[in-house]
Amino acid sequence: MxxxxxxxxxxxxxxxxxxxxxxxxxxxxxxxxxxxxxxxxxxxxxxxxxxxxxxxxxxxxxxxxxxxxxxxxxxxxxxxxxxxxxxxxxxxxxxxxxxxxxxxxxxxxxxxYGTKVGLGRLDAGPRGLAAAIGSSVAAVHMLPTSFVADAGLPVLAAGECLRAAVSVMDRASATGLVPPALLGRWERATEDSKLWQFQTTPINNALSADSFLSADGVVTGLLGWQELRVGDPARDLSWLLGAPEAVADSAFDAYTAVRGSGDRHVRQRAKLYAELEIAKWLLHGTDTRSTEIVDDAVEMLSALVDSTLNDVMNPLNPQTMETSTIEDVEALLDRTERAV
Incomplete structure (x- = not known):
């Protein structure tokens, strides 16, 4: 009451x-x-x-x-x-x-202290605010997982992150309102094992541009920790893909510079999560029986089909040959020697 x-x-x-x-x-x-x-x-x-x-x-x-x-x-x-x-x-x-x-x-x-950032205030370049945010997110992901587990907060493995994404996809598919081209795109991404070989980390899990405070081009604070957990680091980066490409590139470059390149497909999973946010919006509309929200989500999904079909250079699935490690090369040479 x-x-x-x-x-x-x-x-x-x-x-x-x-x-x-x-x-x-x-x-x-x-x-x-x-x-x-x-x-x-x-x-x-x-x-x-x-x-x-x-x-x-x-x-x-x-x-x-x-x-x-x-x-x-x-x-x-x-x-x-x-x-x-x-x-x-x-x-x-x-x-x-x-x-x-x-x-x-x-x-x-x-x-x-600080001023809320807002997506429109992010500027590209290695010294821009986008890079500062990329570095800040990386710092969160480099924290020890133990403090999250000790607090009794959710601790997910990579397989559980995958199952959560598949669940959203399946529920959205059941509405009959998701274009087949998108469903096929999402299915290929969730079935690609390379995409889901990563180490889960502490994540905020509720990030947006408004989560950050800044002053003089420096991130001074991060607000809103209500969804803190151990999960897929790509979740904290997906919102950046709503910014201009140069801004997103700056953030991801700075993120990789701090964390290293161990998670080679973090950006592709981030893109998948960003697309699935529209599916979640559709599900919210169907759950609340809001025709306005459903119509809005359907329109966004239709626009997403057009943009993804025209964006052949940025697929969700890794299309390029993976970089071989020294161990990979040595194993290949060993197999070749045995074969001859």
Whole structure:
């Protein structure tokens, strides 16, 4: 009942400031202001300034979805220990305190400085913001998996990542609304074993351009950890393929420079995930019986068919010969010598 009530009410920044002083012992505030948009927002939020100069954020969820997101985000933030944070080149929010309110809770966090990036602000080049984001994502993927497992968060193997992709594909196929050309393209990708030979890593799993904060061309923070898990690193890179090709290239080049080239098909899997996001949008429309969403998804799938048919240079499946290692060459020579 409280959830429907919350949707119709917005707490003032003064009310939120009062809640913050209840949530955090000895908090002495000297200023407060609203934070974010009051409308079309899942949270009531305020920016707080403490007498010691600290800046804090307080957020109260306005609906059930936001409450679930906040709870999952708190679990992840507590899992990201001080030691883990030292391995990251940007800041991550820290939990400061909480207080019950109207059936949910108000949570106070340290403020992370920076401006939201936005896809349109990404610039190409080795010193551009796209490269900085590529390097930042790589830093996440190089964290130890143990801190995720120790927190009881999902830990997936490569085969489980593949099965999840196939499940989305099969459910979308069952609607009868996915063009056969796309289904064939996705099936070939999921059946190609080379594509799915990779090591899973810690991933954010909910990245978009809005996840990042920046200042002076440097990534200063990464927000939204509610889907933290061990999974396919390509999941964190798929959103970059919505940017101009030069921007995506810069991000992937920087990512590879930090992580190395061990995962040779990460970009192709990222592309598959990006395409399957449209399939998920279609499924959301069918699940909620929204004709508007279904029609939008069908139109996007049709446009995707046209773009993929014209993009023969960037298939989902590896089409070029794999680079042979020294061991591969030696084994081939050994087999040849035995044959003669």
């Amino acid at each position: 409280w959830r429907s009530t919350l949707l119709g009410m917005a707490r003032s920044h003064l009310t939120l400031a009062a809640l913050a002083t209840s949530a955090v012992d000895d908090l002495d505030l000297v200023a407060t202001s609203s934070f974010g948009s009051a409308q079309n927002n899942d949270f009531d939020a305020a920016l707080l300034t403490a007498r010691d100069g600290r800046h804090l954020i307080i957020r109260v969820p306005r609906n059930e979805r936001a409450e679930a997101e906040q709870s999952a985000d708190l679990v992840a933030l507590r899992a990201i220990s001080a030691g883990v944070r030292t391995r990251l080149p940007f800041a991550v929010s820290s939990y400061v305190g909480q207080v019950p309110v109207s059936g949910t809770r108000a949570v106070v966090y340290d403020f992370v």
